[in-house]
Amino acid sequence: MEISVVNLKKYYGEKQVLDIEELTIEKGKITGLIGPNGSGKSTLMNIISGIDLDFFGTIRYDGKPLDRSIYMNMTLVFQKPYLFRRRVYENIEYPLKVRGMDKGERIKKVENIIKRFEIEELREKKAHRLSGGESQKVSLARALIFEPKLLLLDEPTSNIDPESIKIMEREILRFNQETKGTVLIVTHNIEQSKRLCHNIIYLENGKVGYLE
Ligand SMILES: Nc1ncnc2c1ncn2[C@@H]1O[C@H](COP(=O)(O)OP(=O)(O)OP(=O)(O)O)[C@@H](O)[C@H]1O
Ligand SMILES: [Mg+2]
Secondary structure, eight states: OEEEEEEEEEEEEEEEEEEEEEEOOOOSSSSEEEOOOTHHHHHHHHHTSSOOOEEEEEEETBOOOOHHHHHTTTTESSSSSOOOSBHHHHHHHHHHTTTOOOHHHHHHHHHHHHHTTTTTGGGTTTTSSHHHHHHHHHHHHHHHHTTSEEEEETTTTTOOOHHHHHHHHHHHHHHHHOOEEEEEEOOOOHHHHHHSSSSEEEEEEEEEEEEE
16 A cells, blocks of 8 residues: 655644655555654554544545545554453454454464464463563564555564564565565664665654655
């Protein structure tokens, strides 16, 4: 999915936190969003994901304004992941259930992604008892499972150990290559952005500068 942002302005009270004249997120590519704390990265992610509708300007998804079918084809993994108070298994299965996939198909997909993420030992755990890093892994698995056209990741590996980072990066790359899904990823890790991203956007004080 291609995202185009035109004349985006976002205020919290009197304070302007985003001021973006024009920005395009290329279809089928992995784009990194970097910038200092408080520069507006999460705010921009929330707006693109459709959960924050309180802004000025235009955002188009493959040329069209946000509607239900676009909304169902994208997902945001939060900086602080939110999981239901159910088993990990049910959390990962949930996006497939909402989209009406039948049970047999769901089981196959969930088992497959649990194996790929190497989180078999988390399967039966209650999601609210997971550690920060475990929650981030489960949240990424839950996001990838329904193969969204647009995947928004807000610092998905900020609490993750090096071995697990490798797994998560491998799965993000696999997702992008196999499904051609567009990815926008916020990271403070420049090495990670070099490993993963085709394009990098730099945000400072709510304004955009391109690198590379
Ligand atoms: N709900 C809110 N109400 C008021 N101000 C907010 C709110 N959320 C964010 N802000 C302010 O907006 C600015 C941008 O915040 P944002 O969370 O988008 O930054 P960020 O780039 O994601 O930072 P970080 O790297 O720390 O995650 C900050 O100055 C922040 O204090
Ligand atoms: Mg943030």
